[in-house]
Amino acid sequence: MNDKPDLKLDEETAYRFEHFFELSPDLLCIAGYDGFFKKINSSVSKLLGYTDEELFSRPIDEFVHIEDRSKTSRAREGLKKNNPLLHFENRYVTKSGEIVWLSWTSMPIDSEQLVFAIAKNITHNKKLEDERNLLLANLTKSNKDLKQRSYTASHDLRSPVNNLLSILSLLDVSKINDGETLTLLELLKSASVRLSQTINDQIDSIIQKDNINVPVEELEMMDCLQTVLRSVHSLVEHSRAIINIDFSELEKIIFNRTYLESIFLNLITNSIKYTQPGHAPVLSIYSKITNGKNQLIISDNGMGLNMNEVKDKLFGLHQTFHEHSDSKGVGLYLVYNHVTGLGGTIAVESAVNEGTTFTISFKN
Numbered sequence: 001m002n003d004k005p006d007l008k009l010d011e012e013t014a015y016r017f018e019h020f021f022e023l024s025p026d027l028l029c030i031a032g033y034d035g036f037f038k039k040i041n042s043s044v045s046k047l048l049g050y051t052d053e054e055l056f057s058r059p060i061d062e063f064v065h066i067e068d069r070s071k072t073s074r075a076r077e078g079l080k081k082n083n084p085l086l087h088f089e090n091r092y093v094t095k096s097g098e099i100v101w102l103s104w105t106s107m108p109i110d111s112e113q114l115v116f117a118i119a120k121n122i123t124h125n126k127k128l129e130d131e132r133n134l135l136l137a138n139l140t141k142s143n144k145d146l147k148q149r150s151y152t153a154s155h156d157l158r159s160p161v162n163n164l165l166s167i168l169s170l171l172d173v174s175k176i177n178d179g180e181t182l183t184l185l186e187l188l189k190s191a192s193v194r195l196s197q198t199i200n201d202q203i204d205s206i207i208q209k210d211n212i213n214v215p216v217e218e219l220e221m222m223d224c225l226q227t228v229l230r231s232v233h234s235l236v237e238h239s240r241a242i243i244n245i246d247f248s249e250l251e252k253i254i255f256n257r258t259y260l261e262s263i264f265l266n267l268i269t270n271s272i273k274y275t276q277p278g279h280a281p282v283l284s285i286y287s288k289i290t291n292g293k294n295q296l297i298i299s300d301n302g303m304g305l306n307m308n309e310v311k312d313k314l315f316g317l318h319q320t321f322h323e324h325s326d327s328k329g330v331g332l333y334l335v336y337n338h339v340t341g342l343g344g345t346i347a348v349e350s351a352v353n354e355g356t357t358f359t360i361s362f363k364n
Contacts, residue, residue: 021041022041022042024041024043025043026043026118026119026120027040027041027043027044027047027102027118027119027120027121028040028041028043028044028117028118029041029044029117029119030114030115030116030117031060031114031115031117032113032114032115033080033113033114033115034113035059035060035061035076036056036058036059036060037055037056037060038056038114040052040055040056047094047100047121048063048092048094048095048100049094049095049096050063050094050095054095061073063092063093064090064091064092064093065090065091065092065093065099067091068090068091071090072090074277075088076115079106079108079115080108080110082108082110083108084105084106084107084108085104085105085106085107085117085238086105086234086237086238087103087104087105087234087235087238088103088104088105088106088238089101089102089103089104089122090102090104099123100121100123101121101122101123101125101126102119102120102121102122103119103120103122104117104118104119105117105118105119106118136334137333137334140333140334140337141333144337144341161192161195161196164192165189165192165193165196168185168188168189168192171185173185214256214259214341214342215256216254216255216256216342217254217255217256217257218252218253218254219252219253219254219255219257219260220251220252221247221250221251221252221253221260221287221296222245222247222251224257224260224261224264225245225264225285227261228261228264228265228268229243229268231265232265232268232269235269235272236268236272239272239275239280239281240280240281241271241272241275241280241281241282241283242280242281242282242283243268243283243285244282244283244284244285244286245285245286246284246285246286246287247286247287248287249286249287249288249289250287250288250289250294250295251287253287253294253296253362254362255342255362256338256342259338259339259341259342260338262334262335262338263296263335263338263339263360264285264298266331266332266334266335267298267331267335267358268283268285268298269331270331270332271283271298271300271302271356274302274303275300275301275302275303276301276302276303276353279301281300281301281302282300282301283298283299283300284297284298284299284300285297285298290361292364293361293362293364294361294362294364295359295360295361295362296359296360296362297357297358297359297360298357298358298360299355299356299357299358300355300356300357301354301355302355302356303352303353304350304351304352304353304354304355304356305348305350305351305352305356306351306352307348307349307350307351310350314332314348315332315333315335315336315346335358339360339362342362342363343362343363344360344361344362344363345360345361346358346359346360346361347359347361
């Protein structure tokens with residue numbers, strides 16, 4: 001009887017696993033708790049443009065975009081505490097200087113001081129997302145600018161036309177004996193009245209068009225919020241965010257569904273994005289009726305803002321106030337336009353390291 005173990009199956013199985021490892025289009029790697037790659041597949045070196053020797057000999061942080069190194073280090077410390085990492089996004093810099101976005105799923109093996117990780121290249125998706133957000137912001141801004149110009153032009157025209165009508169009304173036509181002159185004056189007065197009416201109709205048309213283009217309905221705020229929370233479930237779960245909700249004082253609101261969901265989405269993701277290091281995000285989302293005004297309040301315990309420095313720039317397009325890799329200065333711009341576009345107002349209270357509170361007052 002041969003007691004020697006049969007290694008044929010083990011070797012074949014190992015070969016198949018190695019073959020699978022190398023053929024995967026995703027980036028597969030094993031990293032040590034010391035911050036160095038221990039094993040990578042060819043997709044890693046192919047995407048980053050470095051040789052295996054270069055990737056193994058240098059700390060992983062050296063390949064990470066400098067603006068993402070801090071949050072990457074925090075994520076790595078979490079892995080060392082045996083916390084899996086899901087859908088973590090950061091940027092790497094290739095050897096040629098190109099920036100690529102990666103989405104990581106990482107599992108720690110504490111007993112071996114190793115991290116097994118899979119990354120997907122999401123650079124294309126990030127570019128599409130940026131382009132879509134920029135297009136939406138530009139369209140919103142263009143529409144707002146055009147509307148403002150229409151109002152301004154109408155106002156500027158209405159003043160001289162009204163002045164002209166006032167002057168014509170002051171004329172004492174009883175002292176004019178020439179019939180042709182009287183006829184011309186009557187035609188001038190009639191044309192001025194028609195012009196004034198046309199300008200007023202144009203303003204009414206602008207207002208009516210706004211109301212038609214943005215449909216409103218009675219909305220359950222909890223229903224809209226739950227829709228948003230389902231879409232960002234992974235982000236909320238990974239960040240360990242605590243979200244306190246209370247719509248008991250005001251459950252329903254007349255508003256546009258898309259706008260309300262966008263408001264929830266942008267303010268919630270901002271609160272999680274700008275959480276204080278070492279703290280889990282805590283959000284409070286509730287409704288109130290204050291002096292007859294229907295209000296939605298969203299507050300957090302995040303990094304906060306110096307309102308003396310921010311001033312009127314907070315809701316401006318492409319305005320950013322924290323060093324964060326994917327801050328584009330679009331979210332708050334959209335929130336502001338959604339609220340004010342339907343006749344509401346938005347107020348902000350914030351202090352550095354004390355969090356931020358947004359109070360939205362809806363048009364009754």
